[in-house]
Ligand SMILES: Nc1ncnc2c1ncn2[C@@H]1O[C@H](COP(=O)(O)OP(=O)(O)OP(=O)(O)O)[C@@H](O)[C@H]1O
Ligand SMILES: Nc1ncnc2c1ncn2[C@@H]1O[C@H](COP(=O)(O)OP(=O)(O)O)[C@@H](O)[C@H]1O
Ligand code: SF4
């Protein structure tokens with residue numbers, strides 16, 4: 001065996017005190033009359049201070065559920081069945097509802113795709129910011145108002161002293177999303193869960209929002225889970241990337257490796273399916289078929305019905321996540337020439 | 344001009360203006376004049392047969408309004424669309440549309456088989472039930488679905504599969520011209536690849552002409568022959584796809600392209616220009632792009648630029664001549 005290159009394995013800091021978010025063997029289930037549906041099937045990941053972890057994968061892979069499990073907002077029909085979630089060294093998956101409510105906003109901020117769901121249409125933007133801050137921080141009304149203006153300025157809203165008196169519907173889509181970001185950050189959380197924060201926005205606005213998120217993580221040391229299916233956003237923003245498929249992480253590693261040298265056949269398919277802005281290929285790489293349904297999970301490697309390298313072993317046994325170059329990947333055949341070939 | 348060379352569609356000086364609804368007070372008591380939204384304001388283009396013409400631009404610039412006018416769902420306020428002769432109504436090309444939201448556009452109470460068979464029956468394209476059935480199964484196969492899917496309902500399908508169903512339904516009418524309004528925006532990149540490959544196959548097999556609308560610039564680069572960039576209801580630049588992407592001329596086109604993250608050469612230290620999307624309700628005078636334009640001069644703030652031509656590119660910008668140099 002060769003000596004592994006020096007790199008920080010995604011799991012190395014897993015159980016160390018350094019990680020802001022530490023998810024261990026997380027399983028999320030939905031018990032139904034016709035049996036238990038397991039949507040998250042054992043996830044391990046960590047995010048360090050100031051780090052942005054991108055989470056990608058097709059719709060239904062379990063990206064949003066992972067995020068909602070962390071912020072403790074799973075629908076009542078779902079539950080964390082196994083595993084643990086730690087934030088800043090404290091276990092949070094078993095906290096009472098009230099404790100969790102306190103943590104949300106203070107230690108963990110959340111940004112969702114549709115800014116209108118996060119904003120109260122009946123309150124001015126200023127009131128929403130100051131109220132949220134005063135719930136979590138010992139500030140006078142005047143101090144909070146002062147901070148609200150600074151915060152809006154920081155997220156790039158012009159004339160914030162006028163804007164704080166306005167209601168959400170008076171803002172454009174991009175500005176609303178910036179208000180949501182200000183709201184998520186106003187109590188200076190240690191961790192931010194951002195689920196498709198730019199998906200509904202035009203590229204010009206998207207560029208502003210991602211730059212803003214990055215600046216916040218760098219300047220304040222906030223850890224961020226950035227869930228998106230836009231690889232371009234990931235390429236410019238994330239430090240590491242986790243690729244999810246059917247409730248599991250199939251590949252995780254530094255952003256440059258995942259995009260330029262993906263190892264897992266699924267990651268390769270995903271990257272190859274993206275049309276390029278700079279040169280025109282005849283055909284896009286196509287991953288035929290679709291993500292399996294929860295009640296019809298394939299045996300062995302869940303990707304095997306769509307994988308052209310699948311063999312007997314893949315159909316019978318589930319591949320573990322093992323080191324592959326600077327990343328880790330869950331695939332039996334990484335050492336086969338055609339599988340590991342870097343496109 | 345021979346029939347074959349005649350463009351599939353010639354759009355001449357098309358406008359679409361909407362009256363904004365006014366409050367009762369404003370209208371009757373205060374007597375304020377009603378306000379207009381110039382959603383589309385004087386655009387012209389031609390689409391040669393068997394090619395793909397794309398329209399790109401930010402939200403609200405008028406792309407979907409153009410699409411709806413082309414398929415006749417919306418009447419232009421001014422201007423004409425000339426279609427080549429074909430098998431459609433009034434002897435023109437037969438046109439169909441694929442919508443952005445594949446769910447909203449499919450009747451949830453109909454089985455997929457009936458959804459696809461309906462246009463065949465409506466237009467009397469097949470003789471008898473057996474023949475219609477066979478055609479319907481053939482269409483399911485064309486878009487990569489199975490015969491068994493005919494008996495299922497739209498909600499039983501994923502987003503990508505539903506988009507395939509709407510493509511099958513559009514194809515059932517045997518269109519010669521297909522308008523695709525954001526056909527992949529609601530879909531995963533993997534599914535987008537499936538749909539874009541399918542559209543390409545259909546074009547080479549059936550010789551279809553496409554009007555393709557998207558704000559996803561890399562998808563547009565992949566599918567288009569010519570591209571029009573719209574800003575506040577006007578086409579500000581139009582050119583062959585390579586020209587738009589490799590030699591963008593208009594300041595707005597340059598800005599749009601620079602906003603898209605490049606997968607292989609990401610700019611991780613990007614300092615984006617703060618912009619707010621403009622509103623067509625109160626467009627600025629002169630060139631409507633002037634508040635955002637780094638090259639704006641006094642002339643730009645007073646007079647709207649006319650079209651000028653640079654090689655294969657049509658551009659509306661006072662400083663077009665300088666753009667040639669860059
Ligand atoms: N029926 C209508 N009445 C009034 N205004 C309208 C109407 N339809 C469209 N508009 C306005 O016309 C402009 C262009 O709308 P359109 O739907 O064509 O935009 P678009 O370019 O397709 O945007 P998007 O990328 O968000 O789909 C918008 O400002 C819109 O609000
Ligand atoms: N409330 C629920 N009840 C049952 N299944 C659910 C529920 N919420 C999510 N799921 C299922 O869990 C899986 C992962 O969902 P999600 O995390 O939303 O995916 P993603 O965000 O990656 O698109 C999907 O198969 C989805 O259908
Ligand atoms: S384990 Fe087998 S089926 Fe799964 S990705 Fe690897 S080669 Fe494909």
Ligand code: SF4
Nearest residue numbers: 630633636643660661
């Ligand atoms: S006309 Fe003037 S403001 Fe408009 S795009 Fe050209 S340089 Fe900019």
Ligand SMILES: [Mg+2]
Nearest residue numbers: 060063064065
């Ligand atoms: Mg999601």
Ligand SMILES: [Mg+2]
Nearest residue numbers: 406407408524
């Ligand atoms: Mg539209």
